[in-house]
Amino acid sequence: MGLMNGLDKDNIIYKIPGGQIILGTAEWAINISRSNSLWTLTFGTACCAIEMMHTGATKFDWARFGLEVPAASPRRSDVMVIAGTIVEKMAPTVRMLYEQMAEPRYVMAMGSCAISGGPYLYDSYTIVKGVDKIIPVDIYIPGCPPRPESLLYGFMQLQKKIMQDKFLTGGRK
Amino acid sequence: METKMPIEIQSRDSDEYILNMGPQHPSTHGVLRLMLKMDGEVVKDVVPYLGYMHRGMEKMFENKKYEQIIPYTDRTDYLSVIPNNWVYCMAVEKLMGIQVPERAQYLRVIMAEINRIMSHLLWYASFGMDVGALTPIWYAFKEREELMSLMESASGARFLHNYFRFGGFKADIPKGFIDGVKKLLARIDDDVDEYEALLINNVILTNRTKGVAPISREKAIEYGLSGPSIRGSNTAIDVRKDEPYGVYPKFNFEIPVGKNGDTWDRCKVRMDEMRQSAAIIRQAIDALPAGDVMAKIPKIIKPAPGEVYTRVEGPRGDIGLYLVSDGTEKPYRIKMRKPSFSNISAIKELIVGYKVADVVAILGSLDVIIPEIDR
Amino acid sequence: MTFVELLDSIKSKFQITGSKEDLGILNVEIDKSKIRDLLKYLKTELKFDYMFFTSALDWPANNNIETIYYLYSYETKTKIVVRVKLDRSKPEIETVCDIYRTAEWHERETAEMFGIKYVNHPDLRPLLTPDGLEGYPLRKDFKHDNMVKMPE
Numbered sequence: 001m002g003l004m005n006g007l008d009k010d011n012i013i014y015k016i017p018g019g020q021i022i023l024g025t026a027e028w029a030i031n032i033s034r035s036n037s038l039w040t041l042t043f044g045t046a047c048c049a050i051e052m053m054h055t056g057a058t059k060f061d062w063a064r065f066g067l068e069v070p071a072a073s074p075r076r077s078d079v080m081v082i083a084g085t086i087v088e089k090m091a092p093t094v095r096m097l098y099e100q101m102a103e104p105r106y107v108m109a110m111g112s113c114a115i116s117g118g119p120y121l122y123d124s125y126t127i128v129k130g131v132d133k134i135i136p137v138d139i140y141i142p143g144c145p146p147r148p149e150s151l152l153y154g155f156m157q158l159q160k161k162i163m164q165d166k167f168l169t170g171g172r173k
Numbered sequence: 174m175e176t177k178m179p180i181e182i183q184s185r186d187s188d189e190y191i192l193n194m195g196p197q198h199p200s201t202h203g204v205l206r207l208m209l210k211m212d213g214e215v216v217k218d219v220v221p222y223l224g225y226m227h228r229g230m231e232k233m234f235e236n237k238k239y240e241q242i243i244p245y246t247d248r249t250d251y252l253s254v255i256p257n258n259w260v261y262c263m264a265v266e267k268l269m270g271i272q273v274p275e276r277a278q279y280l281r282v283i284m285a286e287i288n289r290i291m292s293h294l295l296w297y298a299s300f301g302m303d304v305g306a307l308t309p310i311w312y313a314f315k316e317r318e319e320l321m322s323l324m325e326s327a328s329g330a331r332f333l334h335n336y337f338r339f340g341g342f343k344a345d346i347p348k349g350f351i352d353g354v355k356k357l358l359a360r361i362d363d364d365v366d367e368y369e370a371l372l373i374n375n376v377i378l379t380n381r382t383k384g385v386a387p388i389s390r391e392k393a394i395e396y397g398l399s400g401p402s403i404r405g406s407n408t409a410i411d412v413r414k415d416e417p418y419g420v421y422p423k424f425n426f427e428i429p430v431g432k433n434g435d436t437w438d439r440c441k442v443r444m445d446e447m448r449q450s451a452a453i454i455r456q457a458i459d460a461l462p463a464g465d466v467m468a469k470i471p472k473i474i475k476p477a478p479g480e481v482y483t484r485v486e487g488p489r490g491d492i493g494l495y496l497v498s499d500g501t502e503k504p505y506r507i508k509m510r511k512p513s514f515s516n517i518s519a520i521k522e523l524i525v526g527y528k529v530a531d532v533v534a535i536l537g538s539l540d541v542i543i544p545e546i547d548r
Numbered sequence: 549m550t551f552v553e554l555l556d557s558i559k560s561k562f563q564i565t566g567s568k569e570d571l572g573i574l575n576v577e578i579d580k581s582k583i584r585d586l587l588k589y590l591k592t593e594l595k596f597d598y599m600f601f602t603s604a605l606d607w608p609a610n611n612n613i614e615t616i617y618y619l620y621s622y623e624t625k626t627k628i629v630v631r632v633k634l635d636r637s638k639p640e641i642e643t644v645c646d647i648y649r650t651a652e653w654h655e656r657e658t659a660e661m662f663g664i665k666y667v668n669h670p671d672l673r674p675l676l677t678p679d680g681l682e683g684y685p686l687r688k689d690f691k692h693d694n695m696v697k698m699p700e
Binding site: 120 | 195196197198199203224225226227228229232233236237244245251252295310311314315317332333
């Protein structure tokens with residue numbers, strides 16, 4: 001069903017004896033398989049990590065969207081979900097993990113602390129004011145903590161972004 | 174500033190090596206870094222590194238007004254939200270001489286015990302995941318989701334409730350809350366029996382945890398342990414019985430203890446605590462009086478100059494708050510005494526001599542939350 | 549034990565510089581050279597076997613830093629606070645972590661936050677603050693570029 005919804009006017013369906021075939025670009029086929037099987041590197045440090053666990057558990061299951069394997073190692077994951085506050089002592093670790101991921105890689109900043117420092121923006125001497133000062137971020141999910149529905153909406157937006165990726169004809173790496 | 178590494182390998186010919194369980198690890202419950210000196214699979218020495226979540230909260234509180242600090246107290250330990258709010262509100266109420274009305278006191282007890290059940294359920298899920306059992310997560314989270322909907326109807330937020338205020342609550346509980354609690358009480362005993370039979374009495378877990386890392390009563394008191402970590406060693410210490418607060422003296426409950434002080438006993442104590450919490454909630458619901466839920470407090474919160482130290486029993490142990498006030502709108506000094514800080518300082522005593530697969534089980538049985546150590 | 553008994557029992561052995569009762573808890577002030585003997589006496593004779601925490605307070609107006617030790621007895625269910633005043637320009641005191649094991653990490657944290665030097669402590673590396681932080685964060689005159697004050 002997801003496959004049929006992803007068809008746009010560039011793809012053509014032919015009826016042939018025995019069934020039907022779909023004619024489309026190679027980018028469309030690769031993008032649709034990449035966006036529906038993302039493996040996450042769950043970098044949960046604080047309270048947002050609990051909401052992320054709830055998104056993966058019974059009521060709001062994220063396996064229906066293809067995120068079946070929470071791969072804990074950066075060498076085999078596609079998406080890095082930063083859930084929690086980042087402080088100065090942890091910043092080199094974040095950068096090192098990002099550089100260990102293989103391309104194509106995506107980053108989601110979950111929660112106010114990862115977007116801009118959150119409730120610790122003032123009067124704290126160790127906070128990093130937003131994780132986009134260290135690594136490039138694709139999707140921002142606001143909230144303190146964001147509800148599981150917000151996180152799932154963020155993943156759906158990331159899937160839409162991946163569908164527009166034109167890596168064979170230039171554009172993003 | 175160059176600091177010497179505190180772990181060294183004695184000689185080049187031995188089989189020893191240093192293993193780093195880094196800050197990003199699926200089983201260390203947050204950002205804890207352990208440097209293990211190993212000989213084959215046996216651990217010889219351990220040095221923990223902390224500070225990967227240090228946000229400087231105690232310095233931050235000196236520039237905020239008293240009522241602006243309440244949301245920050247839930248974010249130190251995000252699983253025992255209600256006891257953290259309670260210990261702070263109790264400290265300010267003691268300095269200002271505010272009396273909380275009776276109905277609010279009963280409601281505070283009900284919320285605290287529901288929170289204890291939620292925290293122990295999350296411990297159950299993550300402990301199972303650490304030792305390799307992937308089924309308890311689904312059971313525990315299903316239960317937790319229903320409790321979260323209940324608390325959301327009362328406080329407005331799923332789990333960082335920010336619910337208590339100085340003098341009681343801002344608004345009374347909504348209409349369907351008591352029915353929701355009664356539905357929970359009707360099934361909680363059978364559910365806890367099922368969860369215990371699934372993981373704690375499982376033969377694989379008993380073989381992995383019985384006899385592993387025992388600690389005696391004297392050593393535990395010296396290291397400052399509290400909560401289920403010390404109750405596993407046949408020591409009945411609980412703030413609700415030693416120094417009762419609120420309306421706890423009116424309830425009839427026991428303190429579960431373990432016999433040997435090893436990892437399995439610490440796990441069993443937590444399952445029994447869930448049953449005792451259900452007993453307390455049952456008694457509180459039956460005796461809930463009518464009345465208003467908020468005392469009369471002045472518009473500007475300015476406690477009298479002085480110091481106070483209050484204690485509360487959280488799911489992890491004994492939470493304390495030391496407040497020094499100088500008569501202005503902002504506190505002079507706040508010191509938070511958190512149970513995981515003392516619980517994890519005993520780690521060298523517990524881990525040395527066991528295998529690396531036991532390290533994860535022992536850390537899981539201590540139930541530490543790293544952001545509350547670093548504050 | 550009541551306060552009067554407790555205070556008399558301590559006064560009979562040691563020379564204290566002050567005492568007061570605050571919201572039901574006895575506070576005893578003593579000079580820094582006698583702190584180890586007093587804590588050993590409290591632990592063995594008067595059965596104060598549990599230490600909640602040890603920390604410090606910064607009083608720039610009086611030019612001193614005050615260290616406090618909060619002790620508790622599980623047998624008699626009483627609390628006591630021991631206070632020691634230190635000179636603000638050069639605060640130094642002996643460690644008590646062999647008497648109470650839990651003081652090892654509490655003293656490490658107090659040392660990096662206030663700049664107190666604990667003599668004979670086994671390991672005084674910084675516990676929580678990042679490497680290369682200059683100054684002592686919980687003193688009242690601490691300044692840092694990253695720390696932006698919240699507007700009213």
